[in-house]
Amino acid sequence: MEDHIIRVKDPCKPLEFDLSRPLEVEVGCGKGRFLTSRAKLNPDCDFLGIERMLERVRLFDGKCRRESIDNAKVLRLEALYTFHYLLPLHHIRTVYVFFPDPWPKKKHHSHRLFGPLFRTALWKRLEKGGKIEFATDHREYFEEVVEGFASDTRFEAIEPMPRPKEVWTEFETMFREQGLPIYSAAWRALDVEEYELEPLRIPPEAEPREGIVRRT
Ligand SMILES: C[S@@+](CC[C@H](N)C(=O)[O-])C[C@H]1O[C@@H](n2cnc3c(N)ncnc32)[C@H](O)[C@@H]1O
Numbered sequence: 001m002e003d004h005i006i007r008v009k010d011p012c013k014p015l016e017f018d019l020s021r022p023l024e025v026e027v028g029c030g031k032g033r034f035l036t037s038r039a040k041l042n043p044d045c046d047f048l049g050i051e052r053m054l055e056r057v058r059l060f061d062g063k064c065r066r067e068s069i070d071n072a073k074v075l076r077l078e079a080l081y082t083f084h085y086l087l088p089l090h091h092i093r094t095v096y097v098f099f100p101d102p103w104p105k106k107k108h109h110s111h112r113l114f115g116p117l118f119r120t121a122l123w124k125r126l127e128k129g130g131k132i133e134f135a136t137d138h139r140e141y142f143e144e145v146v147e148g149f150a151s152d153t154r155f156e157a158i159e160p161m162p163r164p165k166e167v168w169t170e171f172e173t174m175f176r177e178q179g180l181p182i183y184s185a186a187w188r189a190l191d192v193e194e195y196e197l198e199p200l201r202i203p204p205e206a207e208p209r210e211g212i213v214r215r216t
Contacts, residue, residue: 003061003065004060004061004064004065004069004072004074005057005058005073005074005075005076006048006073006074006075008077008086011081011085012085013086014085014086014087014088015075015086015087015088017046017088017091018046019088019091021044021045021046022044022045022046023047023048023088023091023092023093024038024042024045024046024047024048024092024093024094025047025048025049025050025094025096025125026047026048026049026050026098027079027095027096027097027100027113028050028051028079028097028098028099028100028101028113029049029050029051029056029060029074030051030053030056030060030169030171031056031059031060031170032049032051032056032059032060032063032072032074033063033168033169033170034096034098034168034169035047035049035060035072035096036060036063036064036067036069036072037166037167039064039069039071040067040069042071043071045071045093046071046072046073047071047072047073048072048073048074048075049072049073049074049075050074050075050077050079050082051075051076052076052077052078052079053076054076057074057076060072060074061074079113079118080113080117080118080121080200080202081200083118083121083124083125084121084197084200085200087125088125089124089125090124090125090126090127090128090130091125092126093127093130093131094130094132094133095122095125095130095132096132096133097113097132097133097135098133098135098136098169098171099135099136099137099169099172099175100112100114100136101113102136102138102140102141103141104140104141110203110206111206112141112144114134114141114144114145114148115148117200119148119149119152119154119155120197121197122189123154123155123189124195124197126189127189128189128190128191129188129189130189131158131186131187131188131189132155132187132189133160133161133184133186134160134184134185135163135182135183135184135185136182136183136184137180137181137183138183139181139183142183142185145185146185149187153190153192154189154190154192155187155188155189155190156187156188156190157185158187160184160185161184161186163182163184
């Protein structure tokens with residue numbers, strides 16, 4: 001069986017997708033527990049995980065091979081760049097962002113995924129009416145994200161998806177076992193005026209970083 005890892009040959013060329021099929025995308029999909037189980041339940045939809053840690057990408061791939069899942073793939077790349085340049089226009093049905101790194105120290109907040117640049121690229125990739133589902137254990141980050149969407153006229157808040165045990169990710173399982181509260185929210189992309197994406201300019205202090213994230 002072919003592997004499930006997308007290899008980007010030209011980082012300036014948008015990836016190709018079968019546009020006759022719906023697409024769901026998970027940012028920071030980790031080892032893929034959530035996305036692979038959704039892929040098994042929804043064979044008529046394609047699923048893409050975006051994950052920058054190689055080891056987790058390999059585990060995602062291994063899971064797809066063992067369980068013969070042929071409608072899920074994983075891309076080892078930074079999410080903001082991927083949304084800005086590589087995903088199809090207004091095609092994604094749902095984007096899931098579960099337990100993104102919270103970068104708890106103030107001096108690291110610029111590394112957080114959610115911000116104006118991500119929302120701007122996200123709206124261009126979601127189909128009109130497409131959804132974004134978000135969950136985190138980090139209250140302060142949650143409030144910041146909710147505030148950002150509330151001030152953005154391209155999105156409206158909707159009821160988040162239910163969170164029974166079957167949809168828990170690896171991190172959600174760990175946090176719930178520790179008794180931590182989980183905060184979740186969701187939004188829909190509205191049919192507003194179209195715009196072009198400007199070339200991505202990331203300030204040096206916000207450059208993507210790998211590393212250990214200390215939870216304080
Ligand atoms: C805290 S973990 C959560 C993993 C998974 N969503 C879960 O809930 O079990 C965050 C994941 O997002 C990945 N990640 C963080 N920032 C990313 C980015 N900008 N682009 C792609 N992956 C990212 C990390 O490598 C890590 O696997």
